[in-house]
Amino acid sequence: WADIKSWIVADGRVLMGQDDAGNKYWQIPQRGEEAARREIEYPTTQLEDIDFESIPSEWRLWVRGYRDDTPTEEEIFMSRARATETLRKAKEIEAKDAVERSKQLASGELRKVDSHTVGVGGGGGGGDSG
Numbered sequence: 001w002a003d004i005k006s007w008i009v010a011d012g013r014v015l016m017g018q019d020d021a022g023n024k025y026w027q028i029p030q031r032g033e034e035a036a037r038r039e040i041e042y043p044t045t046q047l048e049d050i051d052f053e054s055i056p057s058e059w060r061l062w063v064r065g066y067r068d069d070t071p072t073e074e075e076i077f078m079s080r081a082r083a084t085e086t087l088r089k090a091k092e093i094e095a096k097d098a099v100e101r102s103k104q105l106a107s108g109e110l111r112k113v114d115s116h117t118v119g120v121g122g123g124g125g126g127g128d129s130g
Helices: 002-007 057-063 073-107
Strands: 014-018 024-028 037-041 110-113 116-119
Touching: 024 057, 037 057, 057 073, 073 110
Parallel strands: none
Antiparallel strands: 014 024, 024 037, 110 116
């Protein structure tokens, strides 16, 4: 119980969690039927030093009221792992596409027109008509 009491600040705010970047997530009880407010306390007060991208999406959802429960560290870790894997796959696909595009340009199957790559010949809209 002593640990829980230490989370409640004199102004009535309740510390619900903190992330790796040092952002603190607070819930502020309201009177009556009004839903509790949720806030983020950033580790710095200098606006230009705040890294808004560092806020995990799970905490963003909680702050905006799209989820009732605060996120667990495991959820945030798994989400970051999925995002890292998605980026890795996207870079891999992009590299394969660049190689394929180079081959098609070299063979004359594609040609560059004002920074756009277009197909040569053979029907289908979007081609070169003149």
